[in-house]
Structure formats: C-alpha cells, structure tokens
Amino acid sequence: MSAIPAIRRSVVLRRRPGGMPSRDDFELVEDAMPTPARGEVLTRTIWLSIDPYMRGRMSDRRSYAAPVAVGGVMTGVTVGEVLASGDAEFQPGDIVLGPRGWQTHIVSPAAELTRIDRPPAQRLPSLGAYLGVLGMPGVTAYTGMRDIGEPKPGETVVISAAAGAVGSVAGQLAKRAGARVVGIAGGAEKCLYVQEMLGFDDCVDYRVLDLDDALAAACPDGIDVYFENVGGAVQAAAFALLNPFARVPMCGLVAQYNESEPPPGPNLAFVVAKRVKIQGFLVFDKPERAAEWRELATPWVLDGSLRHREDVVDGLEEAPDALAGLLAGRNFGKMLVRVDAEPA
C-alpha cells in the first residue's frame, strides 16, 4: 500500500477561456493532505479521464451542469487507490472508480465510489479501461445505440468522431447488430484504424475530402442511424443523407464547444417529411446502464472482440494540454492522464 505524502497537488481553473483553453487558464496549486471524515475516503489518483464536457464546465454559459468556479478544482472522474478510509466499505489498498477532480489525492464521499479491484479487473491491461471502453464513454455509446439508434441488420449507420472514445464503441455496437457502419474521422491514420482495427465498413476523412460527396459515396443507400458526436459541417453532411424513419442519437457537438456563439440553426423541414427521430441524451439519464454495460462489455474487452485504444499522457500538470488536444482532435483514442502508477 502506498504511503500518504504531506502535500497534494491540484489543477484549478484560473480564468474562463475565450476559445480553445490553454495552460494559462489553469494553475497548479499545492495544499496540505486532507484527512477523510466519517463516511469519506482518501484516494491517490492513478488515472484521470479527460473528456470534452470539461470545456463546458470551464464556461459560465447556461448548461445542464454547474460550472467549475474560478479558483475551483477542475472536475474529472478518476481511478484511484484508497489510502485512508472513514467508511467500513473501503479499506486502504482498494481500487475505486469515481473520485472527482484534477488532483493527485482526493477526498470523496464513500457513496460516490465503485470498487473495481476484484476479478476480472486484474486481467485488463490497464485500469484506465474503466474510464474509457468500460466507463462513461462506453456507457454513452451503449445508451445512445440501445435506446435511440436501435440499429438493425442491413441498415447504414454513420458515426462521427469515429476513432474517439464514444464513437469507436458506438460503431462496434452497430456492427454487432449487423448494420453497415461508416465512420467519419480526421486524418488518414484514424480512418485506417477505424476500418482495420475497429472493423467499420468504411471511413470518411472529413479534413481532406469533400465531405458531402465522400459521405454520399460511402452511403449509397442513405443513412438510417446517425450517431452525432460533432455538429457543424459534419452534421450537415450526414443530415442531408438521412432516410425516412432515420434515428439520430444526439450525443455531443464537440465542433462548437470552443465557439462563443452557437452556429445558425439547420433547416429541419426534412425531420417532418422523413419522420426522423432526433433525440438528445445524457449518459446519466439511465443510471442502470453503467453496471449493465460493464457486465455486457467486460467479456468482449477481455476476449479482444471489443477493440479500444487509450491515448496516455503522464503527469497531472499535463492535463490542461491534454484537454486542449482533445478539443482539437489531437487525441487518438480515449484521452487519459496517468497521474501515478498502478499498484504492482
């Protein structure tokens, strides 16, 4: 079991960014190591998840979740090792999912933690999988496909941000359902990965090709399910190809998270004419999906049939650049910060 140091480090929000966040919007601070009160647990952070929603928390625009206060610790889900516990459920040495914060050490209410130190966790190459394929992004893909997309054999399913944490799982789920799956991703390397490693039938590089023409060519029978992760020009190209009774799980609009003004609205007349179902969702709408997904997907991850890829940077101080890179598409796979080593 790891020793408890005297100080901890945290990344706080120094100011609200105008567009793309930069290092200057954050500050690394130190304080004395806190002690968990009754019902609380102190963990050392091993993995910190970096996710697009964090850009929203840096802004004070109206949203479904409260922003991080200026001077407050950045929010983010982690995998950590329990160092001290004020709750009988958790013992030092336990590995848990759930402590929140860009911090080397976190005190959390025990009720917010999930133990992940029992089999089959030990057989995974990295516990970081609990923040990606088996964690929130995986649950997001599962919820969107299961509850809204509902792909059927022979249908055409298009996934934007296809090489990313959510998109890669959403597309593999559609393949499992027997659909023809087309990805949209930035760059030849990502498109190759989407086809060769993830098994999508096709992938369109929106950065170099004329997207409208390329997507139309890749979807000769139109689109039955469009899993929306991006928005903007990518959305316009996909919406133009939607078939009657198409379904659109509205998962995210990462292309506009750094914009101060929302883009002009699309002409949605086709939604009526084609009876399209467009439905937004948030990963926590159905809390039961998280355990359901872990149960379903863990054997697939262990037998290698559900492919995943992590993009890892080392050190808490690298978290700001990791977030900026994610928002610019420089990540290749689930973006993670390794804050400290996994237990031997």
Ligand SMILES: NC(=O)c1ccc[n+]([C@@H]2O[C@H](COP(=O)([O-])OP(=O)(O)OC[C@H]3O[C@@H](n4cnc5c(N)ncnc54)[C@H](OP(=O)(O)O)[C@@H]3O)[C@@H](O)[C@H]2O)c1
């Ligand atoms: N509804 C929910 O509850 C929920 C939960 C989790 C995530 N989400 C959403 O799901 C989406 C994917 O999240 P993730 O965690 O899986 O991230 P990710 O796909 O691993 O990383 C973000 C990717 O977005 C793409 N991107 C960034 N800017 C873009 C732009 N201007 N145009 C087109 N593509 C752009 C980049 O891929 P390319 O290099 O391929 O462009 C980048 O790698 C995000 O919109 C996120 O907000 C929603």
